[in-house]
Amino acid sequence: MVESLINKFKKLFGDEGEILKFFAPGRINLIGEHIDYNGGFVFPCALTIGTYGIVRKRKDKKIRCYSLNFPDKGIIEADIIDLKYKEEHNWVNYVKAVIWAFNEKGYKIEYGFDFVCFGTIPNGSGLSSSASLEVLISKILMDLNDINIDMIEVALISQFAENKFIGVNCGIMDQFAIAMAKKDNAIFLNTNSLEYRYAPINLKDMKIVISNTNKKRELSDSKYNERRKECENSLIELKKINKNIETLADLTPKEFEEIKYTIKNETWQKRVKHVVYENDRTKKAYKYLQENNIEKFGELLNLSHKSLKEDYEVTGIELDTLVEISCNQEGVLGSRMTGAGFGGCTLSIVKEEYVEKFIENVGKAYREKIGYDADFYVAEIGDAPKQI
Numbered sequence: 001m002v003e004s005l006i007n008k009f010k011k012l013f014g015d016e017g018e019i020l021k022f023f024a025p026g027r028i029n030l031i032g033e034h035i036d037y038n039g040g041f042v043f044p045c046a047l048t049i050g051t052y053g054i055v056r057k058r059k060d061k062k063i064r065c066y067s068l069n070f071p072d073k074g075i076i077e078a079d080i081i082d083l084k085y086k087e088e089h090n091w092v093n094y095v096k097a098v099i100w101a102f103n104e105k106g107y108k109i110e111y112g113f114d115f116v117c118f119g120t121i122p123n124g125s126g127l128s129s130s131a132s133l134e135v136l137i138s139k140i141l142m143d144l145n146d147i148n149i150d151m152i153e154v155a156l157i158s159q160f161a162e163n164k165f166i167g168v169n170c171g172i173m174d175q176f177a178i179a180m181a182k183k184d185n186a187i188f189l190n191t192n193s194l195e196y197r198y199a200p201i202n203l204k205d206m207k208i209v210i211s212n213t214n215k216k217r218e219l220s221d222s223k224y225n226e227r228r229k230e231c232e233n234s235l236i237e238l239k240k241i242n243k244n245i246e247t248l249a250d251l252t253p254k255e256f257e258e259i260k261y262t263i264k265n266e267t268w269q270k271r272v273k274h275v276v277y278e279n280d281r282t283k284k285a286y287k288y289l290q291e292n293n294i295e296k297f298g299e300l301l302n303l304s305h306k307s308l309k310e311d312y313e314v315t316g317i318e319l320d321t322l323v324e325i326s327c328n329q330e331g332v333l334g335s336r337m338t339g340a341g342f343g344g345c346t347l348s349i350v351k352e353e354y355v356e357k358f359i360e361n362v363g364k365a366y367r368e369k370i371g372y373d374a375d376f377y378v379a380e381i382g383d384a385p386k387q388i
């Protein structure tokens with residue numbers, strides 16, 4: 001794979017000079033969904049699928065970029081002294097976004113580069129192909145320009161690029177999970193303080209199976225921003241009776257039940273209920289995983305999905321179908337959607353000996369009900385972004 005990428009690079013941009021190779025992973029979130037912008041706990045881990053980048057520094061201000069995922073776009077050329085979002089720059093806007101963010105944060109990027117990339121994360125699958133590209137570019141900028149920044153700062157700069165340049169108001173989870181990835185570990189992250197702990201994933205004879213709905217993501221960004229707004233509005237309501245509440249995730253389930261009446265809008269009340277209980281579930285999930293209690297961990301995944309379906313309303317027929325069929329299979333301990341929702345992927349904890357049957361049965365039943373195929377991957381927990 002890397003060899004063929006290098007060959008492509010040489011064909012497009014010539015073989016002189018120092019050509020470097022990089023990789024950044026994708027991520028799944030085990031549990032703790034839609035709470036990273038509410039100050040809650042999340043529990044993601046990186047994958048071994050991700051984004052490969054081949055790069056060579058230039059002596060001028062140009063960037064020339066080519067993606068094997070979008071060959072029809074050809075080589076897209078841009079200038080690092082003109083860093084504005086341009087429709088025609090398509091996916092390269094993400095590259096520009098990160099260069100822009102580095103500049104904004106005081107790390108001046110003086111020289112451009114030639115770049116060929118290939119992502120093994122299916123686009124639009126909710127496994128963070130964009131955060132993977134952003135962190136990859138951050139790592140490349142650091143190494144090409146001798147910039148030394150710690151990886152938490154890298155996550156923040158990458159998120160800043162996505163928020164302010166691309167215009168997607170995402171939380172910190174994806175970029176943090178990727179920048180701070182550690183092989184065979186999930187990251188238990190407090191999104192309010194950015195304190196974190198690594199948790200070794202030891203699932204005994206279980207596997208994490210990722211099922212992709214293959215639903216085209218439509219409106220997901222606007223719905224995402226709508227949920228954020230509903231949470232922000234609810235927080236304003238709650239602060240009226242208790243100004244010490246800083247984030248929705250400050251509330252325990254008990255505290256929420258006592259003051260939920262202050263949120264008059266029923267829909268908003270359901271959103272907050274999800275946030276508060278999901279935060280509680282995530283803390284318990286971390287504990288159960290440490291105790292190797294995979295059964296209990298699996299139950300929490302099921303409850304998380306139910307809450308995302310009924311209270312947060314970010315699932316949809318494709319995700320719900322996948323989860324429902326998955327839960328009915330032999331050897332399954334739990335299943336839920338992962339990521340922003342509205343499409344994308346689910347994850348299921350499946351006993352190893354049943355994985356093959358699981359994929360066959362779920363695939364068949366999904367096709368019958370939805371009319372097209374789902375895809376399946378057995379997850380492997382990946383490592384931090386690096387030069388390879």
Ligand code: GLA
Nearest residue numbers: 033034170171172173339340
């Ligand atoms: C997307 C966002 C994350 C997070 C999840 C939902 O992946 O990028 O910040 O909010 O959705 O948990």
